Amino acid sequence: MEPGDENKLHKLEDLKSKLFSKSYHPKPGRHDEFSSASHREIDTSWQGRNDEANWEDKLLVKTSMFKKIFIVSVAFFALSVGYAAYVILAGSNTVSNDNIEITVTGNNFIAGGEDLDLVIGIENRNSTSLDLVDLVVEYPKGTGGNLVGGIERLRQSLGTIPAGAVKNENLKLVLFGEQGSVVPIKISIEYRVVGSNAIFVKDKTYNVNINSTPINLSVDGPLSVSPNQDVNLNIKTSLNATRAAEDILVKVDYPLGFQFVKAVPAPSYGNNVWYLGDLAPGAEHGIAIAGKMIDVFEGEEKTFNISSGSQSISDKSSIDVAFNSIRHTIAVKRPFVEANIVINAVSNREFAVDSDTPLNVEVRYANNLSTRVDDVRIEAKISGNAWNRTSIRAAQGHYESSRDVVVWDKSTTRNLAEVNPGDSGSVSFYVTPLSLFSSSGALLADPTINISVSILGRQSAEDASVNELENSASTTVRIISDLGFSSKALYYSGPFPNTGPIPPKAEVATTYTIVWTLSNTSNAISRAQLSSSLPSWVKFVGTISPAGEDLSYNASTRGILWNIDRIPKGSGITGASRSVSFQVSLEPSLSQVGSTPLILNDAILTGHDDFANVDVKATKGGLNTRLDSDPAFPGTGSVVVE
Secondary structure (H helix, E strand, C coil): CCCCHHHHHHHHHHHHHHHCCCCCCCCCCCCCCCCHHHHHHHHHCCHHHHHHHHHHHHHHHHHHHHHHHHHHHHHHHHHHHHHHHHHHHHHHHCCCHHHEEEEEEECCEEECCCEEEEEEEEEECCCCCEEEEEEEEEEECCCCCCCCCCEEEEEEEEEEECCCCEEEEEEEEECCCCCCCEEEEEEEEEEECCCCCCCEEEEEEEEEEEEECCEEEEEECCCEECCCCEEEEEEEEEECCCCCEEEEEEEEECCCCEEEEEEECCCCECCCEEEEEEECCCCEEEEEEEEEECCCCCCCEEEEEEEEEEECCCCCCCEEEEEEEEEEEEEECCCCEEEEEEECCECCCEEEEECCCCEEEEEEEEECCCCCEEEEEEEEEEEECCECHHHCEEECCEEECCCCEEEECCCCCHHHCEECCCCEEEEEEEECECCCECCCCCECCCCEEEEEEEEEEEEECCCCCEEEEEEEEEEEEEEECCCEEEEEEECCCCCCCCCCCCCCECCCCEEEEEEEEEECCCCCEEEEEEEEECCCCEEEEEEEECCCCEEEEECCCCEEEEEEEEECCCECCCECCEEEEEEEEECCCHHHCCCCCEEECCEEEEEEECCCCEEEEEEECCEECCCCCCCCCCCCCCCCEC
């Protein structure tokens, strides 16, 4: 052992005894060579002390989080216990729609318009009552068969239905619909339960079949027609119910190509709606409709839709609830024996001529069958207010004036005894229109000549029977109004004072007054205009009378235009005349000395005859310096002098 080791060993033993001694208490103090100030500085920045503080902060955070988790767990446990208690103690108050049964007892088949008795049963199989129960019943008003459009709705309060109870309710409904249709009845209950403000709904649909309609509809009419042939429909309605039906309408939708002529009784709205009023049980009503098939072709089918029902409150011409509807289809076929009317070489259903033009009426016939037609008879009936009964001339026919009918048969026309398959021919007659202005001073209103042709024949069948064949055709001739005007030149009379020499003198201006006056007979004229133009040596002065008339002058074209618009029937004849005046100036040249130069070119009046549905025109020649219409004009005042 080296010197000093023994001393070191002694110190270690001494330190060891102090460490394990129970009575040893270390004395406070510092035994280093640093000053206390420097020691405190080192102590405050010592990393070991900072690590200890951070560890303590982390421990506090973990303790707070664990505390929160513990609190949430306790709350969740309390809620679970509460819910379990609620389920155990109050579970008997739960209500389910599956425990509610709606039953319907009644007839599944009913006549339209008759009473339907139903018993609605509501069974509550829940362990709690149903409160504030309402029974709601909905069903279509008419034949639509759905609950989207117009519906009837019934609501009835049932109060409370206790647990395990059954509530029965008696209902009486009236259903409408076409025969064979199905009417859905929606039955619902609305209810509440104890402790809730919510409204719960349970529903069920019950279907009822309509086995008969409340209103019977039938139609009697042809199943086939020829183009341009008359069509007659007879519609019958009757109430097939034990109670009256109120405010009943019948509506007929016409197919394209059908031209309505008349109906008995007359339609209540437009030309296709009839108001029948209130129908008593068993009451019958008839409607006869007459018309024509126009603009139709062989092979087409034309369908009439006929419906009946109650009148709409908002639209009196519409059906609100349809009770019944039927369809009638007519096939367009080529006629067995064809008849075609041709007037003045033109074949039209409507024809227009002026009152001075005679009519050459030709009836063309043809056998379209594969067999012969015997004993053909053709009759042409003439009617209207504008034909001269004494003017009828029938070639090979006989005019029966008592019936106003021209007749052709085998006694007058040999070819009508037999008409073989594919054969054709024609017969004709002449008729003259009446003057539109009678000697008594009256004018014809809507002047018309109607011509209706019927053709009959007999076809022998293979079984020795005879078929009667018939066809018809018709046309309307409208007489065009006699539209005219006068055109005159004045100097000493008229609305304006004129100046300049009479007779006119070369290189000196003389003014003249032009007067246009309109006349019209039977039909109103629209879009009327009167036009003319001035020669290059005449000037338009510009004065117009009456000042309100729409008369204008175009300096570029030298044209004069009077926009008249409408000319009433009878203007200038039985009614007030209409005229316009304007002034022109003539300055003759030396080359015109000894002549009577024009002061206005030809005038043309155009317009549209609203009744005859044709454009009309009237013309007048030009006017010169010979003023024949001016009573004070001298005989020598027309020739230009030097």
